[in-house]
Amino acid sequence: MASLNSVQVKQALAKTVCGTVVNDTPVAIRMKYIGTGSVTSVATTTATQFVLTTSDGGAETFTFADYTTMGALAEAINNSAYWDARVLDALRADVTSGSPFVDNASLTVTSDGYYDALVDTSVTKNMTYRCAYNRGVNWSEQKPTGAHRVHLQSVVYKADIFSATANEFRIYEYNPTTLAETQVYQAASVDNTETTVNFANGEGKITSGWNNDLIVRILDDTSLADGGYMYSTYIAE
Numbered sequence: 001m002a003s004l005n006s007v008q009v010k011q012a013l014a015k016t017v018c019g020t021v022v023n024d025t026p027v028a029i030r031m032k033y034i035g036t037g038s039v040t041s042v043a044t045t046t047a048t049q050f051v052l053t054t055s056d057g058g059a060e061t062f063t064f065a066d067y068t069t070m071g072a073l074a075e076a077i078n079n080s081a082y083w084d085a086r087v088l089d090a091l092r093a094d095v096t097s098g099s100p101f102v103d104n105a106s107l108t109v110t111s112d113g114y115y116d117a118l119v120d121t122s123v124t125k126n127m128t129y130r131c132a133y134n135r136g137v138n139w140s141e142q143k144p145t146g147a148h149r150v151h152l153q154s155v156v157y158k159a160d161i162f163s164a165t166a167n168e169f170r171i172y173e174y175n176p177t178t179l180a181e182t183q184v185y186q187a188a189s190v191d192n193t194e195t196t197v198n199f200a201n202g203e204g205k206i207t208s209g210w211n212n213d214l215i216v217r218i219l220d221d222t223s224l225a226d227g228g229y230m231y232s233t234y235i236a237e
Contacts, residue, residue: 017233017235023121032085034083068095072096091172091217092174101117133150156231161220164189169189169190189219
């Protein structure tokens with residue numbers, strides 16, 4: 001059990017985050033080069049594969065036929081000696097078939113040094129955001145030692161879906177030790193209207209277990225048109 005002092009320090013250092021996604025911007029898989037040479041290209045052929053080409057590793061191909069879920073694909077990339085990868089704004093169980101990625105002949109490196117394979121939200125018919133203490137690639141290096149958690153306070157979204165349906169606004173808790181993604185909240189979806197979801201009339205929050213993430217998702221079985229957005233406000237402790 002954590003000491004009173006460590007709990008107080010964590011609370012004092014906690015930060016409030018407003019995570020925002022709009023259509024086609026959730027990050028399915030975030031990758032970072034960890035080799036000693038240079039990156040030639042990181043290409044997404046949306047229906048078939050990732051090809052990661054570096055000066056020291058050559059062209060490494062990860063086909064969706066071989067790695068049929070986001071979790072399996074990320075783990076395969078992690079098994080490379082030249083890349084780190086993590087599932088971010090997706091579930092590990094989400095399938096890689098059916099062209100769920102935004103097609104991109106060569107992903108551009110971000111200022112933090114990572115490559116983001118984005119979700120084509122009109123194809124997957126969901127918008128998803130991961131509330132995590134650290135959303136960066138080098139989570140093992142950048143994340144301070146010790147226990148951390150997140151407290152989800154509210155979600156505001158607007159989604160042009162086919163129809164309002166029970167259990168199509170969802171929150172999952174992800175345990176990185178067991179790799180389990182457990183649904184912890186559900187509500188009916190609302191079609192094309194800005195909607196606020198909070199807890200105990202805005203006075204409460206959903207708190208993850210220590211070192212776990214919370215994953216927010218709005219989905220539809222039939223369609224999700226472009227033009228939507230989702231804001232998740234949470235405390236990273």
